[in-house]
Amino acid sequence: MTSVLFVCLGNICRSPLADAVFNHLVQARSLEAHYTIDSAGTSAYHAGGPADPRSIAVARKNGIAVTSVSRKVHSGDHTEFDWVIAMDRENLRDLEASRPSGATARLVLLREYDPEGGEDVPDPYYGGPNGFDIVQAMVTRSCERLLDVLEEARASAGS
Numbered sequence: 819m820t821s822v823l824f825v826c827l828g829n830i831c832r833s834p835l836a837d838a839v840f841n842h843l844v845q846a847r848s849l850e851a852h853y854t855i856d857s858a859g860t861s862a863y864h865a866g867g868p869a870d871p872r873s874i875a876v877a878r879k880n881g882i883a884v885t886s887v888s889r890k891v892h893s894g895d896h897t898e899f900d901w902v903i904a905m906d907r908e909n910l911r912d913l914e915a916s917r918p919s920g921a922t923a924r925l926v927l928l929r930e931y932d933p934e935g936g937e938d939v940p941d942p943y944y945g946g947p948n949g950f951d952i953v954q955a956m957v958t959r960s961c962e963r964l965l966d967v968l969e970e971a972r973a974s975a976g977s
């Protein structure tokens with residue numbers, strides 16, 4: 819089983835979308851038995867709340883349901899998950915700062931897997947709806963490549 823945690827600031831816009839898109843890709847390839855997927859925020863601003871309606875809407879346009887409930891990252895996440903995937907460099911810095919010693923998760927930026935390159939998935943919270951379409955496309959490209967890479971790793975590990 820490979821476990822993946824997507825992380826942004828509020829866990830209501832970007833990481834819920836990445837969580838839902840990655841889950842959708844896993845299902846499309848009938849790989850559900852091999853992946854555990856979750857998302858979280860570096861803040862507790864929206865803890866207990868649903869995803870932003872604009873993330874839910876942009877995913878729905880693509881036939882994907884966003885059902886996450888916001889939660890804050892906790893120190894155990896750095897060991898319970900195999901991969902912790904940050905949406906932007908600020909998230910990455912915050913995760914590095916809160917990472918306990920001995921943590922085992924691989925900590926990376928999502929856009930390391932974007933075939934078009936780039937670093938941050940920009941925060942669409944204060945922008946217009948167009949920002950959510952951009953984020954959706956970026957997250958989809960990156961999650962497709964990420965799943966390819968994780969599947970290659972799984973195949974070579976023989977799991």
Ligand code: 4NP
Nearest residue numbers: 826827828829830831832943
């Ligand atoms: P997210 O977007 O990190 O992609 O979920 C944000 C959501 C809420 C806030 C900032 C970013 N906020 O400041 O409340």
